[in-house]
Amino acid sequence: MKIAVCIKRVPVMEVKFAIAASGTAVEEAGLKYDVNDFDLWAVEAALQLKEKAGAGEVVVLSLGPDAAQEQIRKALAMGADRGVLLKADAAPSDGLAIARALAAELQGGGYDLVLFGKMAIDSSNQMTGVMVAELLGLPVVTNVSKLEIAGATGTAHRTLEGAIEVVRFPLPAVLTVDEGLNKERLPSLKGIMAAKKKPLDVKPAALGEQKVSVRRMELPPERAAGRIVGEGAAAVPALVGLLQTEAKVL
């Protein structure tokens, strides 16, 4: 079983974000980075499939700045076999450009499965995996929350609002992974030490033409301070009035 997993370097979300001087990107100073959560579950799924099959190769692919090697190394420390970084100054905002660069690298790789997280938690586009499938001419199943592979056929669960959809697909295929598929393993000390010696190719990303760009980024408006309308039962009529006329929720 040969599996490719595409991962993205994203900022850790527990910080307060600021907008960079350019006005079109997040200020990077002070940010910490990690592998996108959904992509970690994709890596874990690939490792489990390989372990179950007893043989195979898990290749981790990322498109991003040089520093994204850290995230690839993390996936290698978890147990992936080798990594490829398609180097770009930053991940472009045109999803199709990213998909083309990834597809060019994946094309002819002989992968049985290509896994993605269903979305990147920073840009929330949810498009890369699907576009790569289209470019490779492969079937795609999105938002996979349960997965079984038997021979050349896979069965996946997709969690919908109030229902579960069970999908069957032939391999090779592209899958995007949802929450709940698994819990990723922590890189072990042995894994971290072994990851240093695993191959990691760095090459320029073939990005081509980019048609979509970010024009402006702005913070949501500050919430106005709350207002105390009064105290005790006496305040109730005023409060109800405001809820009807101002907030218009009653």
Added chain:
Amino acid sequence: MPAFKAPLDDIRFVLDEIAGLAAVSALPGFEEATPDLLHTVVAEGAKFCETVLFPINQSGDIEGVRLEDGEVKTPAGFKDAYTQYREGGWTGLTADPAYGGQGLPYIISTVMEELLCASNLSFSMYPGLSHGAYQAMSQYGSDEIKERFMAKLVDGTWSGTMCLTEAHAGTDLGILTTRAVPAGDGAYHITGTKIFISAGEHDLTENILHLVLAKLPDAPAGTKGISMFIVPKYLPTDEGRPGTKNGVTCGSIEHKMGIKASATCVLNFDNAKGWMVGEAHKGMRAMFVMMNGARLAVGMQGLGLAEVAYQNALAYAKDRVQGRALTGPKNPTGVADLIVVHPDVRRGLLRQKAFIEGARALAYTVGAQIDIEHRATDPAVREAAADFVALMTPVVKAFLTDQAFDCTNIALQTLGGHGYIREFGMEQYVRDARIAQIYEGTNGVQALDLVGRKLPMEGGRLVRRWFELVGADLEAASADDANTEFVQPVRKALLELQKATMLLAERGFANPDEAGAAASDYLAMMGYTALGHMWVKQVVAARRHLADGSTNGDRRFYEAKLKTARFYVQKMLPESSARWAALQAGAGSVMAVAVEEF
């Protein structure tokens, strides 16, 4: 429920800027241990502590260990966690790759020790004791013993213990009575009863290797007649599997104030088969190898618990509203202000912060110097490092655990009545922190080690060298006038400590009780001064970042360093002068009271 997040920003700052991680990673044998790799190891180790060990800390305390039919059961989750820890390779962090270890620098195990203890002190005891046994065996074990046991200790499938104490022989090991009789085949039969044996019996590993101090039939009296033996719980088969049960049984486990998930055992040795480690009658040397490592590790226990207690006290202080700020409401739309506005609450929080960050800098510096002591190519550099480590070992053990206990107590106080309630977790930290002042040589014994052994060692070279080191760093820092407010008070403490050293030499020579009565005050003065030194170094590093703007978007981190240093020198360091005043008063009032007059 308490929470814990590894303080990775401060750990990185201290490693890179104070302890000198780059210098450690440049030592021969650490070619692959680049600073980047080491930071990754710390970050992933931290995640393990936060997500695997911390969640079973409180439950482990409540459930405790149980003795059933001579076997100790660890609390729910401990076996799984240990298996993950072992399979991940963490038991072999610094161990020799020849035995399957990862061969990483000691400094990283110092950091991991802090994180393990912050997340689960009881758990840390099991691999911790194994590490002590590993160190003693690697230094003094015969090739045959190493061949037989080391790989199992390193991969963690077997664990180790240190069997020193007997009911009548604690601090005074010279009077122990466990006997070892030659069996004729190169092995020995060990008979006697040991108490307070941490990890002496448990269900985490398939075998346990006891390192036992005992006396041969022809042993001279006192500590010069003690030998060390390795006594496995199960005698290994030729294939290296646990075989026949040896004559070691767990008679009972202690019911303790804290570290309730750590098994503290009474072990009965009844003609148990063992093999000598090192030379006959020279077991104390091997024991001190374990002991010195263990003393530093106990200092880290204090630091770790102070850190986790502080985090939870701080979170509470930033969440709990009660009363109004003395200068007028700070949260006018709320019913009350956050308690973090109150000066006395801040005083407590800052005391914790200033201790923790100063102590971390000192402890990691000692960790780095241990690597330099072992690996530097220049013998003079190795000697200087060894002097520093020997001098600071009792300070790290005693000063850090005394202060840390106070810190956990202040942290509990921050929560008021809720601190006294079990579910908030604070009282466990206080109880757990208490033992660190006692074991591996009580803090009183540490003070005697400092005053009685370390000061006179090599004609006073250890302390002289350290005075020069501190003096030189203060001198360098004073090049910037802005540092005067920090350098001056530390210089004063250093001067008083130097005077105290002279006074001890004079008075202690004439009357040993003078040295004995002064020892704890002296150790405290050295602790305050050492932390002061570390704070000056942190101030210099922080100023450099603030001046050149290399703050990675976090100026506050460096500004807080300056502010915390200011609190330390103004509000904590003066306690050193108080100890100096007490020390000068001499032993008279201590010794004058007749036993009947107490």
